[in-house]
Amino acid sequence: MKALQYREIGASPEVVEIPTPEPKPGEVLLKVTAAGVCHSDIAVMSWPAEGFPYQLPLTLGHEGAGTVAALGDGVSGLAIGESVAVYGPWGCGRCVKCAAGAENYCQRARELDINPPGLGSPGAIAEYMIVDDARHLVPLGDLDPVQTVPLTDAGLTPYHAIKRSLPKLTPGSTAVVIGTGGLGHVAVQVLRAMTAARVVALDVSEDKLELARKVGAHEAFLSNAEAAGKVKELTGGIGAQAVFDFVGVAPTVATAGAVASVEADVTIVGIGGGTLPVGFGELPFEVSVKAPYWGTRDELIEVFELARGGAIDVHVETFSMDEAPQAYERLHAGTINGRAVILPNG
Ligand code: NAD
Ligand code: ZN
Ligand code: ZN
Numbered sequence: 008m009k010a011l012q013y014r015e016i017g018a019s020p021e022v023v024e025i026p027t028p029e030p031k032p033g034e035v036l037l038k039v040t041a042a043g044v045c046h047s048d049i050a051v052m053s054w055p056a057e058g059f060p061y062q063l064p065l066t067l068g069h070e071g072a073g074t075v076a077a078l079g080d081g082v083s084g085l086a087i088g089e090s091v092a093v094y095g096p097w098g099c100g101r102c103v104k105c106a107a108g109a110e111n112y113c114q115r116a117r118e119l120d121i122n123p124p125g126l127g128s129p130g131a132i133a134e135y136m137i138v139d140d141a142r143h144l145v146p147l148g149d150l151d152p153v154q155t156v157p158l159t160d161a162g163l164t165p166y167h168a169i170k171r172s173l174p175k176l177t178p179g180s181t182a183v184v185i186g187t188g189g190l191g192h193v194a195v196q197v198l199r200a201m202t203a204a205r206v207v208a209l210d211v212s213e214d215k216l217e218l219a220r221k222v223g224a225h226e227a228f229l230s231n232a233e234a235a236g237k238v239k240e241l242t243g244g245i246g247a248q249a250v251f252d253f254v255g256v257a258p259t260v261a262t263a264g265a266v267a268s269v270e271a272d273v274t275i276v277g278i279g280g281g282t283l284p285v286g287f288g289e290l291p292f293e294v295s296v297k298a299p300y301w302g303t304r305d306e307l308i309e310v311f312e313l314a315r316g317g318a319i320d321v322h323v324e325t326f327s328m329d330e331a332p333q334a335y336e337r338l339h340a341g342t343i344n345g346r347a348v349i350l351p352n353g
Pocket of ligand 1: 045191210211230253256298301
């Protein structure tokens with residue numbers, strides 16, 4: 008089968024021919040319908056050899072949807088041909104976090120060497136993929152897999168972040184979304200669907216700002232040195248009650264801190280390496296700063312329900328398997344508006 012692999016530190020990912028995997032006991036083989044392309048993979052492919060956490064070659068893709076192709080021994084409850092999406096942050100299934108559905112914070116994943124597909128385990132940008140356990144599959148029913156696959160990360164991650172801040176997003180409040188790319192343009196829609204907050208979007212690209220407005224941002228303007236002042240002005244000097252930074256570089260986390268109101272939540276989702284000093288007098292009183300990872304199993308089901316109700320419309324650009332390397336090049340160049348989705352089986 009064809010797969011997109013990151014094979015050598017610093018090299019571009021390549022489409023290669025590898026053996027089609029067979030499911031071992033307890034596993035599920037999916038024929039991949041659609042796989043999303045996340046900016047985190049670009050970060051992974053920029054990491055140096057020293058301390059690189061995964062084995063190479065690595066089949067990329069941590070957003071996957073497909074149809075059930077074969078069941079390993081002992082797997083039941085899934086029908087061959089059923090349309091499913093993959094919950095990516097795999098955990099042990101047994102620790103207290105996994106028991107609560109928060110496999111993204113599994114206490115034993117590292118010790119047991121359990122890795123998400125595309126981030127350690129063979130990923131979704133392949134004609135077939137192995138899913139380690141049926142509990143990591145969510146039935147899609149009538150949801151279109153191509154439109155829905157980005158929700159497994161670009162939907163779930165912002166949803167998780169936003170859900171934690173819902174009590175602060177009362178009518179009259181303001182939420183700021185920094186970076187309205189794959190994750191951010193879904194964040195705007197989740198905020199509009201779940202809160203009465205005014206949503207302000209910031210990006211460096213006019214195309215992305217246009218998309219942010221189209222999907223529901225009340226205000227959208229350039230992310231630059233003046234942006235924080237504009238948000239303060241819009242809020243009568245008070246600031247935003249929640250700020251979601253989907254870039255996470257030094258200038259954006261600085262903006263995030265500068266626009267925060269007293270008691271605001273600042274959530275740094277982007278992995279750009281920026282840091283925000285916390286300490287008395289550094290930020291308005293009682294600001295909380297967090298840097299979450301992905302989301303929980305129950306939240307993925309909730310995100311799909313939001314989509315089923317029509318509240319989320321992911322802006323998708325599709326690519327064939329052979330075009331997959333170009334999807335990464337385009338994402339790196341900042342010219343994907345919304346989410347790139349690979350169709351490994353055409
Ligand atoms: P993307 O490339 O689709 O979107 C990034 C957006 O940020 C683009 O629209 C870009 O124009 C914009 N941008 C760049 N610099 C900016 C700046 N200075 N100010 C404002 N906007 C700016 O990327 P994505 O796939 O949506 O991922 C977003 C970030 O989230 C990445 O850092 C990714 O690694 C990270 N991520 C984190 C998690 C997590 O669990 N914490 C999960 C998925 C992705
Ligand atoms: Zn991702
Ligand atoms: Zn666990």
